[in-house]
Amino acid sequence: MAIESKETKRIDVHHITRVEGHGNIVVDVQEGVLKQCDLQIVEAPRFFEAMLRGQPYEQASPLSSRICGICAVTHATTSLRATEKALGVEPSEQTTLLRKLNLHGEMLDSHILHIYMLVAPDLLGAGSVIPLARKSPEVVMRALRMKKVAGDLCAVICGRHTHPIAMAVGGFNHFPTSEELSKLLERLEAMRTDLDATVDLFQNLQMPDFERETEYIALSKEDEYSFLDGVITSSDGGSWPVEQYRQVANEHMVVHSTAKHTRHQRPSYMVGALARFKLNYEQLQPKARIAAETLGLDPLSTNPYMNTIAQLVETVHCTEEAILIVTQLLERGIKQEEPVSPVRSSGEGVGACEAPRGTLYHHYVIDDGLITDANCIIPTAQNLANIEADMRALVSQRIHCPPDEITFALEMLVRAYDPCISCSTHILNVRFVL
Amino acid sequence: MTKKGKLALYWAASCGGCEIAVLGIDDKILKVAEAFDIVFWPCVMDGKVRSIEKMEDKSIDLCLFNGAIRTSEQEYMARLLRQKSKVLVAFGSCAHEGCIPGLGNVASREEIFQTAYHDTPSTDNPEGIRPQPETEVDEGILYLPIFYDTVKTLDQCVEVEYYLPGCPPEPERIWDAIVAILEGKLPAPGSVIGAETTVCDECPRKREEKRIKEFKRTWEIIPDPEICLLEQGLVCCGIATRAGCGALCPTVGSPCIGCYGPNEGVEDFGARMMTALASVIDSEDPEEIDRIIREGIPDPIGTFYRFSLAASQLRRTALTTGGEDQAAASA
Numbered sequence: 001m002a003i004e005s006k007e008t009k010r011i012d013v014h015h016i017t018r019v020e021g022h023g024n025i026v027v028d029v030q031e032g033v034l035k036q037c038d039l040q041i042v043e044a045p046r047f048f049e050a051m052l053r054g055q056p057y058e059q060a061s062p063l064s065s066r067i068c069g070i071c072a073v074t075h076a077t078t079s080l081r082a083t084e085k086a087l088g089v090e091p092s093e094q095t096t097l098l099r100k101l102n103l104h105g106e107m108l109d110s111h112i113l114h115i116y117m118l119v120a121p122d123l124l125g126a127g128s129v130i131p132l133a134r135k136s137p138e139v140v141m142r143a144l145r146m147k148k149v150a151g152d153l154c155a156v157i158c159g160r161h162t163h164p165i166a167m168a169v170g171g172f173n174h175f176p177t178s179e180e181l182s183k184l185l186e187r188l189e190a191m192r193t194d195l196d197a198t199v200d201l202f203q204n205l206q207m208p209d210f211e212r213e214t215e216y217i218a219l220s221k222e223d224e225y226s227f228l229d230g231v232i233t234s235s236d237g238g239s240w241p242v243e244q245y246r247q248v249a250n251e252h253m254v255v256h257s258t259a260k261h262t263r264h265q266r267p268s269y270m271v272g273a274l275a276r277f278k279l280n281y282e283q284l285q286p287k288a289r290i291a292a293e294t295l296g297l298d299p300l301s302t303n304p305y306m307n308t309i310a311q312l313v314e315t316v317h318c319t320e321e322a323i324l325i326v327t328q329l330l331e332r333g334i335k336q337e338e339p340v341s342p343v344r345s346s347g348e349g350v351g352a353c354e355a356p357r358g359t360l361y362h363h364y365v366i367d368d369g370l371i372t373d374a375n376c377i378i379p380t381a382q383n384l385a386n387i388e389a390d391m392r393a394l395v396s397q398r399i400h401c402p403p404d405e406i407t408f409a410l411e412m413l414v415r416a417y418d419p420c421i422s423c424s425t426h427i428l429n430v431r432f433v434l
Numbered sequence: 435m436t437k438k439g440k441l442a443l444y445w446a447a448s449c450g451g452c453e454i455a456v457l458g459i460d461d462k463i464l465k466v467a468e469a470f471d472i473v474f475w476p477c478v479m480d481g482k483v484r485s486i487e488k489m490e491d492k493s494i495d496l497c498l499f500n501g502a503i504r505t506s507e508q509e510y511m512a513r514l515l516r517q518k519s520k521v522l523v524a525f526g527s528c529a530h531e532g533c534i535p536g537l538g539n540v541a542s543r544e545e546i547f548q549t550a551y552h553d554t555p556s557t558d559n560p561e562g563i564r565p566q567p568e569t570e571v572d573e574g575i576l577y578l579p580i581f582y583d584t585v586k587t588l589d590q591c592v593e594v595e596y597y598l599p600g601c602p603p604e605p606e607r608i609w610d611a612i613v614a615i616l617e618g619k620l621p622a623p624g625s626v627i628g629a630e631t632t633v634c635d636e637c638p639r640k641r642e643e644k645r646i647k648e649f650k651r652t653w654e655i656i657p658d659p660e661i662c663l664l665e666q667g668l669v670c671c672g673i674a675t676r677a678g679c680g681a682l683c684p685t686v687g688s689p690c691i692g693c694y695g696p697n698e699g700v701e702d703f704g705a706r707m708m709t710a711l712a713s714v715i716d717s718e719d720p721e722e723i724d725r726i727i728r729e730g731i732p733d734p735i736g737t738f739y740r741f742s743l744a745a746s747q748l749r750r751t752a753l754t755t756g757g758e759d760q761a762a763a764s765a
């Protein structure tokens with residue numbers, strides 16, 4: 001896809017590596033003026049919305065988990081919440097606790113993967129995690145150790161690490177034993193040492209200097225740092241029940257792109273760890289707030305590169321929350337509950353969760369037990385317009401730097417958003433300047 | 435090995451779960467990095483398509499390719515990596531048999547675009563804008579990959595030496611396959627690397643005689659934890675599915691949905707499942723049999739071809755609009 005160019009400066013990266021999916025960057029600078037700066041997504045659209053039509057409702061969760069193998073638990077859970085709301089199912093307190101714990105496991109797994117395997121090589125001057133393993137084996141071994149705890153947590157709660165199998169509409173098909181939970185608790189507590197070492201490591205690493213204020217959107221609750229349910233909240237003010245997601249996530253088509261772009265009041269907004277951190281700072285576990293302070297992240301930050309640091313703060317938070325939930329489950333004792341049955345077989349519902357990369361919505365219409373309409377709004381699709389706005393601001397600031405430096409800064413910027421391009425079923429956005 | 439082999443990993447139309455499963459082999463991934471020069475793995479490492487294009491043919495020793503083929507760009511990557519690789523493995527259910535993305539074959543490109551770009555409630559598209567493979571603008575021409583009507587498996591595009599099944603393949607099986615490859619202990623080309631038995635053979639549940647008066651939907655019963663799920667009326671696909679996962683789903687009370695694909699010797703997963711279910715229905719009356727199937731299995735394609743539609747003998751539903759692999763959209 002490279003194009004010969006007589007222009008002063010042209011950067012064409014095919015593909016951006018160390019992101020989940022396929023994306024290209026095109027920058028075109030002519031005589032010192034930025035003409036074009038785009039993030040092209042060439043990922044295959046798979047169009048799950050069309051596929052879900054006609055499926056029995058109990059299949060929506062296992063099918064839609066295949067939207068993404070990295071945030072499969074969040075997709076499966078959000079799907080269940082949409083179905084439950086459509087069919088009038090109110091899950092038990094135990095189900096909610098197990099689901100939150102499961103989401104924490106996936107958040108840890110995904111964040112650790114991103115922080116260590118995809119971002120750390122940039123900051124530690126290694127091309128990728130494989131040379132990093134030769135250079136600093138203890139760093140990579142620590143990452144793999146923590147990742148294993150997170151993956152095993154998911155396997156204990158939902159039966160398998162990637163693509164959950166024990167979750168159902170209204171509850172669970174399978175429950176962890178108290179031995180499994182006790183073992184998990186020990187391992188989560190032991191993980192604090194590795195987390196401290198991670199905070200120490202990142203405390204001494206310098207993120208690129210770049211600020212651009214934008215609108216930040218996340219789910220919020222009064223009494224907890226919200227991952228499961230909540231109300232949609234904006235840094236520009238205002239909050240909406242998840243049923244009104246269309247007030248916020250307005251998808252629109254543009255002529256040159258198969259990407260559906262999303263906007264609220266401004267041309268773009270940001271979702272993900274930094275948005276959650278900014279909006280829900282007060283609800284963070286105390287240890288996570290201390291980590292934020294150590295890492296130099298405060299709720300006023302508008303540097304998108306700090307999204308990775310916000311992920312690290314959330315990693316501390318989720319570990320502490322997971323410890324609290326496991327302790328609570330052990331105290332309560334696990335009950336072999338039957339899933340709550342639907343009270344009707346037709347209805348409409350919206351589920352929303354915070355996926356590792358931001359707010360995820362599933363919206364289903366169910367008629368006589370079969371899905372007749374489905375809509376999924378994916379975090380990376382919501383971030384796409386904001387990533388491009390950041391890229392343009394960044395290139396404008398650094399327009400006199402050598403192309404290699406700009407390329408590196410841009411790839412790092414895209415990576416900081418941890419874009420899950422495989423998730424965003426239909427963001428294809430290609431603009432070429434000839 | 436005196437000289438390190440070259441390894442490439444790639445993904446096409448997939449969810450990323452296969453990459454997570456590869457990382458799921460934990461610290462053994464470092465042994466893989468010791469045994470091979472990893473020349474291409476865009477998810478995890480730097481390395482661009484251009485550098486692969488410049489390599490000599492057959493200079494990559496092993497390529498693990500996951501994901502189905504939905505667009506012209508993915509077909510290009512499949513052909514490129516085929517040309518450059520000695521051994522090409524269809525890795526995971528999408529590359530092997532189309533998996534969930536292959537269920538897109540129940541609709542045409544036109545129907546899919548209509549749903550995604552027009553009908554979904556949050557999409558605001560009054561002018562009916564559709565993505566175009568080529569669009570002229572002031573600055574030049576914009577290109578998009580061509581979106582095919584039909585999802586293809588990897589071996590429907592290029593020749594494949596081996597298949598590694600599963601959605602995703604279990605990390606233990608991935609490691610087994612890597613060891614087999616390193617030790618040169620591989621089956622005949624064209625084989626699936628894996629077990630030759632079924633999920634039933636790995637399942638801890640008790641099996642007796644299967645006689646079924648009605649199929650139950652999963653929410654209709656709380657299954658007995660000890661007894662075969664199919665005997666309890668749940669459509670469990672273990673009977674037709676290749677072993678390898680350790681019967682994870684039935685072990686946690688969920689019926690097998692067939693992600694490991696058909697077991698050895700079975701050509702068409704759905705046909706095998708339908709034969710198996712037909713033999714357990716406890717009725718001689720055609721009308722009653724019809725009712726049992728209609729009420730218990732509301733979505734036959736999703737039930738019998740959830741992972742294998744693209745690889746099945748049917749491959750897709752009849753196309754009423756558009757032509758196979760023509761230039762995308764518009765019309």
